Amino acid sequence: MAENPSQTAELNLPGPPEKADDFREVYVNHIRLSMTPADLVIYFGHITETKTGSAIIKEDVGTRLSPQTMKLLVGNLAQAMAVWESQFGVIPVTTKSPQEVLAAFKEAGQQKG
Numbered sequence: 001m002a003e004n005p006s007q008t009a010e011l012n013l014p015g016p017p018e019k020a021d022d023f024r025e026v027y028v029n030h031i032r033l034s035m036t037p038a039d040l041v042i043y044f045g046h047i048t049e050t051k052t053g054s055a056i057i058k059e060d061v062g063t064r065l066s067p068q069t070m071k072l073l074v075g076n077l078a079q080a081m082a083v084w085e086s087q088f089g090v091i092p093v094t095t096k097s098p099q100e101v102l103a104a105f106k107e108a109g110q111q112k113g
Contacts, residue, residue, distance in 0.1 A: 047098040055102035
């Protein structure tokens with residue numbers, strides 16, 4: 001019988017995880033992936049506007065994963081998304097470029113004012 005990739009072995013830990021001294025949370029609305037046979041790197045970033053009004057992507061952090069951890073992450077994310085969408089509704093996904101997204105936000109802001 002195949003093991004569910006979202007399940008992990010129970011570890012005998014003394015309590016919940018502790019945050020590292022340099023832990024930080026970042027807002028992400030852009031991801032980029034890089035793969036090798038040994039690992040996957042997920043780059044997390046955000047789309048922002050330059051002084052000239054063009055859109056750029058600033059990458060804040062990269063996270064390197066083993067293939068096994070990647071598979072666990074995919075299973076956990078799929079399970080979490082299914083629960084979230086069953087409670088709050090289906091999330092639409094855009095295939096627009098950062099420039100198109102920025103232009104849409106600008107247009108929406110102008111229509112409000």
